[in-house]
Amino acid sequence: MDMNNTAMGKHTLSGPAKWLAGIALTVSLSAQAADVNLDQIAVVVNQDVILMSDVRQAMRRMQVSEGKNSKTDTLAQRAMDGLILDSLQLQAAKRAGIKLDDTNIDEAVASVAQRNRLSVDGFKKVLQREGIDFNGFRDNLSNQLLINELKRQQSSRSNQISEQEISDLIASESEQITKGKSYHIQDLLITTPANINVASFNAARRNADQLRKMAITSKDFMKTRFANNQATDLGWKSSDQLSFAYLKELTDLEVGQVSDVVHDARGFHVLKIVEQRGGSEVKASQVRVRHILIADTAPDAQAKAESIRQQLQQGGDFATLAKVNSADTGSAKNGGDLGWSDSKRYVASFAKAVETLPLNTLSPLVRTQFGYHIIEVMERNEIDASRQALETQARKIILSKKQEQDYDAWVQGLRNDAFIEYRQKP
Numbered sequence: 285m286d287m288n289n290t291a292m293g294k295h296t297l298s299g300p301a302k303w304l305a306g307i308a309l310t311v312s313l314s315a316q317a318a319d320v321n322l323d324q325i326a327v328v329v330n331q332d333v334i335l336m337s338d339v340r341q342a343m344r345r346m347q348v349s350e351g352k353n354s355k356t357d358t359l360a361q362r363a364m365d366g367l368i369l370d371s372l373q374l375q376a377a378k379r380a381g382i383k384l385d386d387t388n389i390d391e392a393v394a395s396v397a398q399r400n401r402l403s404v405d406g407f408k409k410v411l412q413r414e415g416i417d418f419n420g421f422r423d424n425l426s427n428q429l430l431i432n433e434l435k436r437q438q439s440s441r442s443n444q445i446s447e448q449e450i451s452d453l454i455a456s457e458s459e460q461i462t463k464g465k466s467y468h469i470q471d472l473l474i475t476t477p478a479n480i481n482v483a484s485f486n487a488a489r490r491n492a493d494q495l496r497k498m499a500i501t502s503k504d505f506m507k508t509r510f511a512n513n514q515a516t517d518l519g520w521k522s523s524d525q526l527s528f529a530y531l532k533e534l535t536d537l538e539v540g541q542v543s544d545v546v547h548d549a550r551g552f553h554v555l556k557i558v559e560q561r562g563g564s565e566v567k568a569s570q571v572r573v574r575h576i577l578i579a580d581t582a583p584d585a586q587a588k589a590e591s592i593r594q595q596l597q598q599g600g601d602f603a604t605l606a607k608v609n610s611a612d613t614g615s616a617k618n619g620g621d622l623g624w625s626d627s628k629r630y631v632a633s634f635a636k637a638v639e640t641l642p643l644n645t646l647s648p649l650v651r652t653q654f655g656y657h658i659i660e661v662m663e664r665n666e667i668d669a670s671r672q673a674l675e676t677q678a679r680k681i682i683l684s685k686k687q688e689q690d691y692d693a694w695v696q697g698l699r700n701d702a703f704i705e706y707r708q709k710p
Contacts, residue, residue: 330372374431384429438694472553473553474491500542539560540557569627571638578611634657
């Protein structure tokens with residue numbers, strides 16, 4: 285939409301400004317009607333009041349935001365409900381000591397105006413033509429910032445996510461995740477006839493569980509035998525040739541792994557991925573490193589580190605010297621071995637040394653905030669981190685949803701415990 289000042293009288297709010305103007309916020313006691321003394325109280329919320337002018341302004345913002353989709357028969361009730369929830373959250377923000385200064389609010393107003401390609405003065409004129417009081421809009425924006433900060437602080441407490449939740453989300457999206465992939469699959473099947481009774485069905489399931497236990501330890505998956513199971517090498521199958529039951533398991537498997545028991549119309553299956561190809565893969569480099577750390581607090585730390593490095597160059601045993609001298613007690617007991625890790629997890633100077641050092645070569649002394657390190661890269665490997673990337677994305681999605689749900693429940697609890705008195709009917 286053209287927002288140039290040449291189209292006088294034709295401006296309407298768009299994008300973020302329209303959204304913000306449509307937010308039904310505020311427990312404002314400032315003058316939004318011509319005469320506050322004559323304004324009526326619409327709702328009492330604990331120690332605060334919502335005026336009818338507040339309700340009318342909220343209704344107007346909702347009409348601007350929703351346009352023709354606005355349901356006028358419920359507009360007043362929705363405006364009141366929104367203002368009540370906002371009032372309760374603002375009260376909670378005040379109790380939590382959350383505050384804003386004028387600079388924060390002015391910057392937010394300027395940002396909204398800029399996103400609509402307007403100056404602040406131009407933005408004020410557009411709001412005026414839309415029948416929206418600028419001071420009321422500014423108050424609303426301030427309140428939104430307060431509520432957002434309250435939500436951030438409250439939601440930070442919801443951070444417990446189980447591995448099962450992550451697996452369930454990945455499984456539910458398995459058809460999309462496996463799109464474009466092909467799998468070489470081996471299948472152990474215990475059949476169940478269509479008219480099987482409950483007792484026989486349960487027995488077949490127990491047999492399948494036993495079959496899976498044997499398959500995990502079997503040297504030859506295809507020769508695993510239990511309860512007359514059938515072994516079939518399915519060869520290469522594209523993801524669109526496989527049932528959802530199969531795909532749900534395949535998203536959780538890597539090459540060479542054995543699946544949980546899968547049930548479909550034919551019976552109970554135990555699957556193994558022999559190979560896979562296609563799809564999008566996320567590669568990650570891992571390194572196995574060992575080090576000896578001489579802490580800064582040690583007397584003549586640098587000289588001591590140089591002395592140990594010389595001993596290593598002359599044939600000293602790395603593991604022994606690490607156990608005796610390293611200030612990193614966690615790795616010292618393992619001879620300085622830090623195990624497999626992504627080098628990016630280390631501090632910058634340590635990571636740079638790890639990424640550039642030839643295998644089985646002593647580094648020069650590497651200085652970090654922890655002290656002086658003597659580093660040796662023992663192994664490097666490139667792994668398929670697709671599953672790890674999926675789990676990271678799933679964790680973010682679940683966390684966001686859980687925080688939203690927990691916060692909504694918390695706000696509803698505020699309402700349940702609040703004193704709310706309607707003085708005016710919607």
